[in-house]
Amino acid sequence: MTHTDKADQQAGDVATSQASHDKSSLPLLTLGAIGVVYGDIGTSPIYAFRQATHVRPGAASSDIEILGLLSLIVWALTLTVAVKYVFFVTxxxxxxxxxxxxxxxxxRKTFTNPPIWITVLGVVGAAMFYGDALLTPAISVLSAVEGVELVAPGMTRWVVPITMLIIIGVFAVQRFGTAKVSIVFGPITALWFLVLGFSGLVHIIAYPAVxxxxxxxxxxxxxxxxxxIAFVVMGAIFLAVTGAEALYVDLGHFGRKPIVLAWFALVFPCLLLNYFGQGAFVLSVGIENVASPFFQMQPEWALLPFVILATMATIIASQAVITGTYSLTQQAIALNMLPRMVVQHTSATQSGQIYMPQINTMLMLGVLVLVAAFGSSASLSNAYGIAVSGVMIVTLALLVVVMWRNWxxxxxxxxxxxxxxxxxxxxxFAANAAKLFQGGWVPAVVALVVATVMWSWMAGRRRLSEKTRRDEVPLEFLVNNLAKKKPNTVPGTxxxxxxxxxGAPTALLHSLKHYKVLHEQNVILTVRTSTSPRVPDDEKVTIDAYNELFFxxxxxxxxxxxxxxPKALALARKLGWKFDIMSTSFFLSRRSLKLGQKTxxxxxxxxxxxxxxxxxxxxxxxxxxxxxxxxVEIGTQVII
Known part of the structure; x- marks a missing residue:
């Protein structure tokens, strides 16, 4: 997700992962993939070719130069997306x-003792995704709203305020879930791609030399x-492939076949037609007469509805990356890479639909600050790219390990x-790194901050675990002693x-120390996270009895x-453990952390x-x- 990975949870709004293997649902899944997976890359034509032709005055002054830039975009899409992601990464x-x-x-599964550098790659990739998640809504919505400048030039000063209002609205509705909205994501995005392809085809027919x-x-x-200026050009060309990570992120909910089918049947052809159409338009009218080929190539009567459709498409692209951030954060928490955060489920039937208020607020504030600070999609394009290209390198490095050790x-x-x-x-990556001081530092700083938080959390958890393990009494020793000298017992679990x-739980030791009693049944419960995304119900719970008192x-x-x-423990009934939740007490240790002397x-x-x-x-x-x-929470103080 990877682009955490992008839009990972939103895919569940369209279909369940189980349905991904149902051939009868292939059309629905393919339509859903068009709306969710390709929303981001589908908005790239708005600004990618424009930035490529304006990287430097005079860089695209001749027909051969325009054709060269267009060729770079075409082959970047082909090699990076169609070959690398569609054929291999997925x-x-x-x-x-x-x-x-x-x-x-x-x-990590391929190693008995996974090397630390694999975890480092995961941290770096996840951190860079957060930088991408801030920039995608900002540049996508802003570039679409800028189209109103061509419809009504007097509206220029309202572009940023309108963009900020749209962004606030997008983040405000997250708490309600995206089930109803997602129903129209696929059709709207499919219409968007068809319009892209048709508008490009018209100009290709008029100027086939392109x-x-x-x-x-x-x-x-x-x-x-x-x-x-090769590095600067490559940085602009890269804008055409941003969003490619979504093909991999949404794999679990749609399955590979719908994603591949959607790419080759609709998305890839329509993207190529539009880019060729923009090139044909620029060649026919001259680069000096074009400021925004994407919008200017449309007939005047269609400009306003085109701007509206583009804005809707960018909102969908923004929605995808927002929910993808929720997904990435949930994965990071489960893998003990981030502290626990509030996770609200917005659907009673789809586990993939979640809302994380803390992440939502931080994202919204960050996006609004970027829009206000940069003010235009052209300025934001300088900041866009470092994080995404960094994620692509991380994905490549991990993929090579899987090819070698797994495949x-x-x-x-x-x-x-x-x-x-x-x-x-x-x-x-080098091309985008060259834009570091023109705005590229923004995602780099965000990624650095997130990586620092992740690494500090993992290091702190490791030190805390080592500290508590040294102080704890071995569980087997305690259980054997209590079996020999049984204390008073009270009913319940x-x-x-x-x-x-x-080790013996701190809460158990303190309970014995203060209450001097045991329950009739005492369960030592450990929650683990698998390296697999989901664990089957029949493998989720294991029970071992120490004696009649302890399990x-x-x-x-x-x-x-x-x-x-509670749901997991309900599965334990199948294993013969009978318990009543209303006569069960959960004992948790609440640690109060204090600083010790630092070296x-x-x-x-x-x-x-x-x-x-x-x-x-x-x-x-x-x-x-x-x-x-x-x-029942029992407080303890730990010095780290």
Missing amino acids: RADNNGEGGTLSLMALA LAALNPFLGLGFLFTHFG KWHPAAVLAFGLVFLVIDGAF AIFLTSDVE RVVVTFGFMESPNI GLLRFWQDRLFIRLARNASDATEYFHIPTGRV
């Missing part, structure tokens, strides 16, 4: 799921003859594939949550699942950040869906 599914963190989990851009040597020739490709084939696409992805499968229960959730302990500058600020994150983390009771009336 095959690297983790039990049907896709996205950066899913690919990281898949790569098809010469199919020759890849025209693009290569442009780069060699304009070596001084068992010959090392020479893996090396050849990796080198070819490293040249392409590396060129795109006590469930003690702990992340350590070997060990391990509940395993997939990293795409919302951890619901270095890194630990000085990192531990402070970890403690602040822990204090603001969502309550465990709410996160695990435990009935609040059945919870």
Whole structure:
């Protein structure tokens, strides 16, 4: 998701993952994929060719230069999206799921002791997605609204305010879920692509010489003859392929076949027709007469409805990346890469529909600040690209590991594939990195902040676990002692949550110390997260009995699942464990973290950040869906 991965959860608004294997639902899934998967890349024609022809005054002053730029866009779409993502990346599914963190989990499965660099790649990829998630709504909506300048030039000063109002509205409706809205996503986006293709075809027929851009040597020739601005040009060309990560992110909900079918049957042809149409229009009227070929190539009578349709398409693209951010965050929390946050389910039937108010608010504020600060899509395009191209490199690196260790490709084939696409992805990343001081620093800073938070959280959790493990009593030792000298018992069941499968829960020790009693049944419950996206019900719960007083229960959730302990424990009835939720008490340990003496500058600020994150983390009771009336929290103080 990867583009966390993008729009991962929104796909569930259209169809369930189980339906992805139902051939009868293929048309519906394909239509849904058009609306959700391709919303982002479908809005790129609004600004990509425009930026390519305006990277420097005079860079596209001749017909051969315009054809060279167009050739670069065509082959970037073909190699990066059609070949790399459609043919290869979408095959690297983790039990049907896709996205950066899913690919990281898949790569880690191939090692007995996964090397740290695989986790680092996952952190970097996820962090860069957040930078992309801020820029996509800003540049997409702003570029569409700018079309009103051609309809009514006097509206120029209202472009930014209108954009900000639309963005506020998009984020405001997130809490209601997207089930009803998603029904029209596919048809509207399908109409958008058909209009793109038709408007481009009209100009291709009028100026068929533009098809010469199919020759890849025209693009290569442009780069060699304009070596001084080659990086700047590649940065603009890259705008045409932003959104490619969505093909992989939504794999779990749509399945590979609908995504591939939608790409080759509609999306790819219509994108090519539109880009060729823009090139034909510019060649016929002259680059000096064109400021925005995408809008100016439309007939005057169709301009206003075209702007409205473009705005609707960009809203859909924004919706996709917002819900994709929710999905990525949920995965990161499940994989212990971020602290717990509030996750609200907006559908009683679709587990994929979630809303995260904290993430929603932070995203909205960030997008609004970007729109106000940059003021135009042309300025924002300088900031757009570093994060997306970075995610693509991370995806390539993890994919190479999967090809080598999971698919068992010959090392020479893996090396050849990796080198070819490293040249392409590396060129795109270097080109976007060249725009660092023109706005590219924005996603870079966002990614750095998110990566720092993730790494500090994981490091803090590791130190806290080591600290508590040293202080805890071995569980087996405690159970054996209590069996020999049985304390007083009271009716009912006590469930003690702990992340350590070997140590006695702190809540149990404090309960014995203060209450000096045990319940008739005492369950030591550990919740684990699998490297698979979902765990079947018959594999979710394991039960082991120490004696008649103590049981060990391990509940395993997939990293795409919302951890619901009461529902998981209901599955335990099939294993012979009888319990009544209304006579069950859940004992949780609430740790109060305190700073100890620090030995270095890194630990000085990192531990402070970890403690602040822990204090603001969502309550465990709410996160695990435990009935609040059945919870007993016992406070402990830990010095880290």
